[in-house]
Amino acid sequence: SFTLDFLLNKQTQESTTVNTEVIKMFSDHLGLFFIGDQESENVCFANSIEVRPEYRQSFRLIDLLDYIYAFAHSYVFKESQKIMLTSETDSFWKLVKIGSRLRKAQLPDI
Template sequence: MTIQDYLNKIEALQRKKTKIAFLDDDDFEFCVQKINQSAESFFMLDDLLQKFSVIHINSDIVKLSANGLGLLFLEERESGNICFASSDELRPEYRQSFKLVDFLDYVYAFMHSLVYKESQKIIVPSEKDFFWKLAKIGSDLRK
């Protein structure tokens, strides 16, 4: 699935073209509630997805999230075996950066939460651990 396909899938989910299956997972909702309790900022999905002829990402929101997490946002995947920093084998608590697909996985998972259902807001996480847990859940949902 390309990034553009993923953006279209997220947009369809938001527009209720696809039914949101709210997850019945206590660990998932615990993570979302923790993120919600420590929330200092949030964004609306319409603010993230800028629509022209194709959907684009609002880079200011990605930067806001990167700053809140204290992580570096990598716009493109490095080619070759430059370092272990972006390896999928690296445990999440040691990661220092994230990619667009990680961020979209987080957004996609968050859209399946009761917090999103009630507020239509996506909370900018401040704790890396919860970000990576939701990104993993979003990745599983995407696949």
């Protein structure tokens, strides 16, 4: 587990990055590869977002953030103020889907 403060590295007033230790923790616990934004081209269909979650071999930063967003809305987080790691990819992808829906529901209509 980790706190939200541990998730972000504030470098300057204008720049904040995600702590690479958190990315590594998720990668290790899930057995999935992390694909950064610079690797947006799929070199293998197995890493495509069109593949069913249980067959995916990698995750992106937005997947991690959606997982955290969903978990931050949970009772467990409200009690502990910590984001818990899962080693079950099925649970991870379910929370990613929930977090994505929550995030999109919060976006203002343009």
